Amino acid sequence: MLGNPLFESILWGHEYDLSRLNTDLLQRIESGQFKRLVFYGMGCSSVVSDIVKGFFLNEKIPLHVQVINDYDLDWFVDRNVMKDPTTLANIVCYSG
Numbered sequence: 382m383l384g385n386p387l388f389e390s391i392l393w394g395h396e397y398d399l400s401r402l403n404t405d406l407l408q409r410i411e412s413g414q415f416k417r418l419v420f421y422g423m424g425c426s427s428v429v430s431d432i433v434k435g436f437f438l439n440e441k442i443p444l445h446v447q448v449i450n451d452y453d454l455d456w457f458v459d460r461n462v463m464k465d466p467t468t469l470a471n472i473v474c475y476s477g
Contacts, residue, residue: 416467417462418470419447419462420446422450426473427450427473431448433446
């Protein structure tokens with residue numbers, strides 16, 4: 382679900398792929414195991430996360446996407462959610 386269709390729908394998507402991911406993680410993504418995506422990043426680092434969240438909402442993709450714009454993850458996301466094997470956490474950091 383998160384593979385080629387997502388990347389092909391975004392401008393320059395052909396420049397990105399999942400082939401360099403850990404094999405186990407890639408299989409879990411392709412199997413549809415994840416029901417929730419949590420993006421963690423501050424400032425400009427969260428821009429792409431907001432775009433992905435909007436894309437998923439617009440396309441009615443049945444994944445809950447949460448974007449955290451703070452240094453304190455525990456305040457915004459329950460620890461049990463982060464331990465849930467159906468949650469994929471993404472830490473995004475662009476520094477310029």
